[in-house]
Amino acid sequence: MRFVTLLLLIGTISLAGCGDNSTNSVTPPASVSGVLTLPADATGEYMYVIIDNDAVASNGHVKKITKSCGPGTYVSYSFDEVPAGTYYVQAAVYTTNSAAHDLSTGDYRGYYGGTGLIAPAEANAVVPNTGSATFNFTLNVIP
Numbered sequence: 001m002r003f004v005t006l007l008l009l010i011g012t013i014s015l016a017g018c019g020d021n022s023t024n025s026v027t028p029p030a031s032v033s034g035v036l037t038l039p040a041d042a043t044g045e046y047m048y049v050i051i052d053n054d055a056v057a058s059n060g061h062v063k064k065i066t067k068s069c070g071p072g073t074y075v076s077y078s079f080d081e082v083p084a085g086t087y088y089v090q091a092a093v094y095t096t097n098s099a100a101h102d103l104s105t106g107d108y109r110g111y112y113g114g115t116g117l118i119a120p121a122e123a124n125a126v127v128p129n130t131g132s133a134t135f136n137f138t139l140n141v142i143p
Contacts, residue, residue, distance in 0.1 A: 027130045032063075033078035034135040036091050038108055042069040047093040049077045051127075055088045055111065055119035062087060069093060084129040088112070088119060091139055103142055110139035117142060 032051065051063040063079045077091070089112035096106040103109055112135040113120040127133050 029081045029083055030127050030130055031078065031080050031132045032082045032089075032125075032127060032135065033076065033132065034089070034112070034137070036075045036077065036110070037136075037138040038069070038073045038075060038093060039139065039141050041071065041073055042075075042093050042095055042108065043071045045069045045093050045095050047075065047091065049079075049089065049091040051079060051082060051087045051089055051125070053085075053087060053123065055090065057090060057092075082127050082133075084127055086123045087125045087127060088123050089125045089135045089137070090114075090119065091137070093139060105142055107142050108139040109142055110137050112137045116140050 034049075036047075036049070045068065046066065047069050048057075048064060048066045050057050050061045052061040062085075063082055065077055065079065067077075069075050075093075091108075091110055092103055093108040094101075094103065095108060096104055109117055111119045113124040114137070117140050125133070125135050
């Protein structure tokens with residue numbers, strides 16, 4: 001019995017050094033940030049920025065942040081851990097209504113790479129596998 005126990009102990013010790021001693025580092029997904037230019041000061045107003053596979057904000061999204069605008073006509077935003085891909089990035093500021101309602105006349109809206117209030121024809125915000133991407137764009141007043 002002692003002999004079997006000794007053999008098991010020696011086997012366990014010899015196998016303890018077998019294994020992959022390399023360091024497995026996981027690279028985090030990319031971060032996305034940018035600055036929105038507003039048509040006028042919107043201090044304290046509710047806003048959102050969405051990263052999405054399509055230009056429709058109401059049917060789900062990849063990432064979304066909501067916050068209140070600070071003073072001035074520039075608002076910064078950032079996202080962590082955004083999956084690699086090509087997306088639409090859009091933003092809106094509710095200046096005339098609460099966020100519980102649809103955007104309306106006087107609110108601000110814009111798309112990265114869009115023209116005025118019109119989304120680009122195709123997704124154009126390329127997020128790499130790692131690192132960072134910056135998407136600055138201007139919001140316009142909804143007529």
